[in-house]
Amino acid sequence: MPMTHDAPDAIIDALSIDCLIFGFQKNELDILLVQHGEGISKGKWALPGGWIKYNEGADDAAARILHDLTGVSRIYLEQLRAFGDVHRYPTKRVITIAYYALVKPEAYTLGAGFTASDVKWFKLGDVPTLPYDHSDILEAGLRHLKHKVRHEPIGFNLLPRKFTLLQLQELYEALLGQKLDKPNFRRKLMKMNLLLPCKEKQTDVSHRAASLYRFDKKTYDKLSEKGFTFEL
Amino acid sequence: MPMTHDAPDAIIDALSIDCLIFGFQKNELDILLVQHGEGISKGKWALPGGWIKYNEGADDAAARILHDLTGVSRIYLEQLRAFGDVHRYPTKRVITIAYYALVKPEAYTLGAGFTASDVKWFKLGDVPTLPYDHSDILEAGLRHLKHKVRHEPIGFNLLPRKFTLLQLQELYEALLGQKLDKPNFRRKLMKMNLLLPCKEKQTDVSHRAASLYRFDKKTYDKLSEKGFTFEL
DNA sequence: ACAAAAGTGTTCATCCTACACCCATGC
DNA sequence: GCATGGGTGTAGGATGAACACTTTTGT
Numbered sequence: 001m002p003m004t005h006d007a008p009d010a011i012i013d014a015l016s017i018d019c020l021i022f023g024f025q026k027n028e029l030d031i032l033l034v035q036h037g038e039g040i041s042k043g044k045w046a047l048p049g050g051w052i053k054y055n056e057g058a059d060d061a062a063a064r065i066l067h068d069l070t071g072v073s074r075i076y077l078e079q080l081r082a083f084g085d086v087h088r089y090p091t092k093r094v095i096t097i098a099y100y101a102l103v104k105p106e107a108y109t110l111g112a113g114f115t116a117s118d119v120k121w122f123k124l125g126d127v128p129t130l131p132y133d134h135s136d137i138l139e140a141g142l143r144h145l146k147h148k149v150r151h152e153p154i155g156f157n158l159l160p161r162k163f164t165l166l167q168l169q170e171l172y173e174a175l176l177g178q179k180l181d182k183p184n185f186r187r188k189l190m191k192m193n194l195l196l197p198c199k200e201k202q203t204d205v206s207h208r209a210a211s212l213y214r215f216d217k218k219t220y221d222k223l224s225e226k227g228f229t230f231e232l
Numbered sequence: 233m234p235m236t237h238d239a240p241d242a243i244i245d246a247l248s249i250d251c252l253i254f255g256f257q258k259n260e261l262d263i264l265l266v267q268h269g270e271g272i273s274k275g276k277w278a279l280p281g282g283w284i285k286y287n288e289g290a291d292d293a294a295a296r297i298l299h300d301l302t303g304v305s306r307i308y309l310e311q312l313r314a315f316g317d318v319h320r321y322p323t324k325r326v327i328t329i330a331y332y333a334l335v336k337p338e339a340y341t342l343g344a345g346f347t348a349s350d351v352k353w354f355k356l357g358d359v360p361t362l363p364y365d366h367s368d369i370l371e372a373g374l375r376h377l378k379h380k381v382r383h384e385p386i387g388f389n390l391l392p393r394k395f396t397l398l399q400l401q402e403l404y405e406a407l408l409g410q411k412l413d414k415p416n417f418r419r420k421l422m423k424m425n426l427l428l429p430c431k432e433k434q435t436d437v438s439h440r441a442a443s444l445y446r447f448d449k450k451t452y453d454k455l456s457e458k459g460f461t462f463e464l
Numbered sequence: 465a466c467a468a469a470a471g472t473g474t475t476c477a478t479c480c481t482a483c484a485c486c487c488a489t490g491c
Numbered sequence: 492g493c494a495t496g497g498g499t500g501t502a503g504g505a506t507g508a509a510c511a512c513t514t515t516t517g518t
Binding site for chain 1: 244245246247284286287288289290291292293311312313314315316317318325327329379383
């Protein structure tokens with residue numbers, strides 16, 4: 001019997017959510033995985049996921065799952081797409097909607113209700129074999145991210161609020177998988193007028209301190225309306 | 233009671249599919265709509281859609297719906313994304329997975345099992361008010377298409393197999409919403425080596441006949457592997 | 465002094481744009 | 492011959508890659 005508004009908190013059958021949560025540390029892209037406590041794939045690391053309630057939107061469900069896991073809200077979160085192969089899930093037919101999130105190091109307050117052994121950051125190179133079609137989802141998410149990051153200024157969501165130009169460059173080098181020329185990268189970014197100088201410098205570095213910048217979202221929104229598009 | 237393999241042909245509850253089917257005629261982008269024969273929105277034009285069976289993948293379901301409607305298979309078809317707002321559908325909770333298809337004029341054999349009054353092409357300017365969140369889906373699809381067409385050679389799916397450079401240019405002008413310079417457009421495309429000359433010319437035109445070309449998918453696939461990316 | 469990274473300048477090839485121009489064909 | 496679109500040429504500006512160079516700061 002299909003459930004309706006009579007049971008608003010009940011979950012929708014055959015439809016789940018999975019989240020790709022990306023972070024950036026030590027010049028490497030990381031992904032957050034959870035360890036299954038029970039069920040068929042007990043002990044296996046997998047993408048964090050959950051079910052959609054009848055009385056919440058799909059986006060809201062993804063945000064809820066993310067919040068439960070990290071304790072943080074207002075994180076960059078977008079839908080990737082749905083994965084609907086017949087055999088993607090072994091025990092019954094489940095279609096999943098995949099989301100991807102980009103979190104700043106400041107938000108790395110893991111595990112509201114979780115222990116360190118439940119939730120862990122994995123460097124992309126160290127990701128274990130994932131169950132179901134989670135490897136496909138991860139691969140699709142990475143490809144999507146790699147592409148999107150070049151055309152929209154979303155990469156800033158992976159950096160602390162204040163960052164140096166080198167940090168930004170290294171982020172892009174990691175995401176795009178290629179070295180970039182420092183002077184050229186610097187000039188290109190500066191010419192966009194999207195970096196707001198913090199009038200501060202790095203501290204505790206054993207070399208000349210770099211200026212800190214913030215991403216200027218307001219200006220970006222204004223420029224976007226006028227037809228400007230962020231490139232590379 | 234959740235349905236399982238016991239009833240493989242049964243449909244999945246609370247999950248539907250909607251298709252944006254784009255065509256190109258008279259230098260205008262068209263979209264295919266169907267008229268609802270029954271139910272709440274009887275008489276209204278809406279996106280063609282359907283339900284997913286327990287024994288078919290989501291992509292397969294979209295292809296099936298598309299085939300039932302147009303009688304054609306092997307059409308360019310990709311998932312846009314899922315739309316999961318709580319209130320997007322009035323009578324009960326339904327999340328939909330939206331797909332978009334690009335069809336060539338040759339495939340305009342409408343209505344296997346439909347009459348002309350059931351299914352119709354609408355110029356984008358003449359699209360009536362759509363029910364549910366179908367306007368949102370259309371808008372999202374258009375935005376996506378506009379972007380994607382610049383970075384991947386999918387526009388060819390909207391043209392006949394053999395086309396002239398001007399047809400191609402006019403397609404892009406319609407999609408991007410701007411005039412393009414003929415000589416430059418021509419050179420840019422030719423330099424990519426993705427257009428295979430048919431060694432044929434137009435007939436029945438009251439001016440100098442243009443050469444016909446085909447899109448060279450094989451070469452494109454080869455170039456892609458080597459890192460080439462189609463741009464504009 | 466040296467290491468390490470911050471920043472600046474300059475060259476050169478390449479690409480893109482804008483526009484002028486000639487060609488072929490039907491009426 | 493003239494309208495219509497097919498198709499080519501070219502000058503000049505903008506862009507971007509490559510790399511040399513100077514500056515600042517901690518050890």
